[in-house]
Amino acid sequence: MSLTRKQFDILAAFATSKDSLTQRHLKECTSYSLGTVNQVMKELADLSFIKDGKITRNGLDALEPYRCKRAIFIAAGFGTRLVPITLNTPKPLVRVHGVRIIDRLIDACLQAGITEIYIVRGYLGELFDQLHYKYPMIRFLENPMYNEANNISSSLVARYMLSNAYVFEADLLISNPSIIKKYHYTSDFLAIRKNRSDDWCFVVKDDVIVEEKVGGEGDDIWQMVGISYWNEADGHKLSQDIQDVFSSPGGKERYWEQVPLVYRKEHYQVEVSPCRDEDIVEIDTFKELKAIDKTYDL
Numbered sequence: 001m002s003l004t005r006k007q008f009d010i011l012a013a014f015a016t017s018k019d020s021l022t023q024r025h026l027k028e029c030t031s032y033s034l035g036t037v038n039q040v041m042k043e044l045a046d047l048s049f050i051k052d053g054k055i056t057r058n059g060l061d062a063l064e065p066y067r068c069k070r071a072i073f074i075a076a077g078f079g080t081r082l083v084p085i086t087l088n089t090p091k092p093l094v095r096v097h098g099v100r101i102i103d104r105l106i107d108a109c110l111q112a113g114i115t116e117i118y119i120v121r122g123y124l125g126e127l128f129d130q131l132h133y134k135y136p137m138i139r140f141l142e143n144p145m146y147n148e149a150n151n152i153s154s155s156l157v158a159r160y161m162l163s164n165a166y167v168f169e170a171d172l173l174i175s176n177p178s179i180i181k182k183y184h185y186t187s188d189f190l191a192i193r194k195n196r197s198d199d200w201c202f203v204v205k206d207d208v209i210v211e212e213k214v215g216g217e218g219d220d221i222w223q224m225v226g227i228s229y230w231n232e233a234d235g236h237k238l239s240q241d242i243q244d245v246f247s248s249p250g251g252k253e254r255y256w257e258q259v260p261l262v263y264r265k266e267h268y269q270v271e272v273s274p275c276r277d278e279d280i281v282e283i284d285t286f287k288e289l290k291a292i293d294k295t296y297d298l
Contacts, residue, residue, distance in 0.1 A: 003062060005185055006032065006040045011049055011059055012066070012183040020053035066183045068166055068229060069116060071109045073102065074154040074256070075170035076122030076146035081285050085296070090124050092170035096283070096293050102170050106135055108177035109166070118161060119170070120154040122146025145252075152246050155256035159242045163235025167256075169226030169282070173292070176279035180227075187234045188273040189257070190280075191222035200224040202261075202272060209270045212261040222272050225280055228257065229273070237267050 003011065009030045014021055021029075026037045044050045049059035079091030086094065092102035102119075109117060115137055121128045122143040131138055145153040155167070166180070174180075179190065189209060191202055196217035203211035204220050212224070230238060241264040245251050248263075260268040283289050290297040 003066075003185075006030075006036060007044060007049075008063075008066060008183070008185045010037065010040050011044060011055065011063055012181075014050055014055040015060060015063055016182055022053070063183055065232070066185060067164065068112065068114050068182060068184060069164040070161060071106075071114050071117050071166040071168060072158045072161060073105070073117070073119045073168045073170040074151050074158075075102065075119050075128065076125070076143040076154045077151065078123050078147075079171065082283070082289060083286065085286060085289065088124070090121070090127055093127060093130070094171075094283075094289070096173055096289070101173055101283070102131070103134070104174045104177070105168055105170065105172065105180075106131075106138075108174055108180040111177050112180045112182045114166065114180075114182070118158060120157050122154070149246075149252035150255055152242065152254045152256045152259065153252065155238075155242050155259070156246050159239040161235075162230050162238045163232040165230055165235060167228050167230065172226055172280055172282050174280045176275070179273075179275045179279050181229075181273075184229045184231065186271055187228070187230045187260075187268065188271040189228040189261075190225035190275050191272045192225060192275055192277055194221050194223045195219075197221055197223045204272045207271050209261060209272055212258065222274075224257075225275060226257075226282065227280075228270075230260075234260070234268055234270075237264075241267060 010026055013026055013029050023034055023037045027034050048056055049062055050056060075090060075092045079086035082091050093100050106117060117138050118141050119128055119138055120141045120143050123146055128140060141157045143154050143157050198215050200214055201216050201224055202209045202222045204222050238260060241259050245254060245259045245263045260270060283292065
C-alpha cells in the first residue's frame with residue numbers, strides 16, 4: 001500500500017530514530033499538531049506499522065519503496081576556478097582541514113545507510129582510485145566526454161541508475177550529514193531559503209520547484225544546493241529525457257539538472273528539501289578555499 005504524506009513523515013521519523021518517540025517528539029520533528037500526530041499514530045498502529053513506540057518489521061516494509069538505494073557523484077569536471085590546487089588534483093579530492101571534500105559526502109551517505117555508491121569521473125580520473133582504500137564499495141563510471149561537454153554528459157553515463165537515487169555534485173563541503181536522508185516521499189532538491197540570491201536558485205510554490213534561474217529575490221526564492229533525490233518513476237523518466245536533451249541542438253552545453261527543471265519540466269514535480277547555510281557550502285574559488293582553510297593562505 002502507498003503511505004499518505006503524514007503517515008510517511010511520522011513512520012520515517014520512527015525508522016531513523018534510535019529511541020522510542022513520544023507524540024511530543026513527533027510534533028517537534030514533523031511540525032504537525034499533536035492532534036494530527038495522535039490520529040496518524042493510531043492509523044499506523046492499526047496497520048501494525050508501529051507498536052509500543054517503535055517501528056515494526058511491517059512498518060519498515062511499508063517504507064521500503066521510499067528508501068534511497070544508491071548515490072551518484074558527478075565528479076568529472078576540471079574545477080578550473082580552484083586553480084592552482086586543481087592542476088594536479090580533482091576538486092572533490094582537495095583536502096579541507098585535512099579531509100577530502102568528497103569523503104564527508106560519502107560518509108553522510110553511509111550514515112544514511114546508502115552503500116551503493118557510484119562516482120562518475122573524467123579529469124585526472126585515475127586519482128580517484130585512492131578512495132578504494134577507505135571505501136572499497138565504490139564503483140567508478142567513466143565519462144569520456146568530460147572535456148567537451150557540460151555535466152549533462154556525466155548524467156548521461158549514469159542515466160540508468162537514477163531511480164531511488166541521490167545525485168551529488170561532488171565538490172560540496174558538508175558539515176551537517178543529517179541533511180542526507182534515508183527515506184524520501186518524492187523527488188526533491190536541496191536548497192537554502194533566501195531573501196535574495198545572485199546564484200542559481202529556484203522559484204518555489206507550495207514546496208514545489210516551478211522555475212530554475214540565476215538570481216532572484218522574494219519570499220519564494222531558494223538558492224540551489226547541488227544535491228537531489230529522484231524516486232523510482234522519475235529516475236526512469238530521466239533515463240530517456242537526459243538522452244533526448246543531450247542529443248538536441250546545444251544539448252552538450254546544458255547542466256544536467258536543467259533536464260527535469262527546465263527542458264522537460266512538464267514531466268516532473270520536484271519538491272524543495274530545506275537546508276541552511278551552515279549545513280553545506282560550495283567552494284567556488286581558490287580565494288574561498290583559503291578563507292575556509294588557512295593552510296592554503298601562503
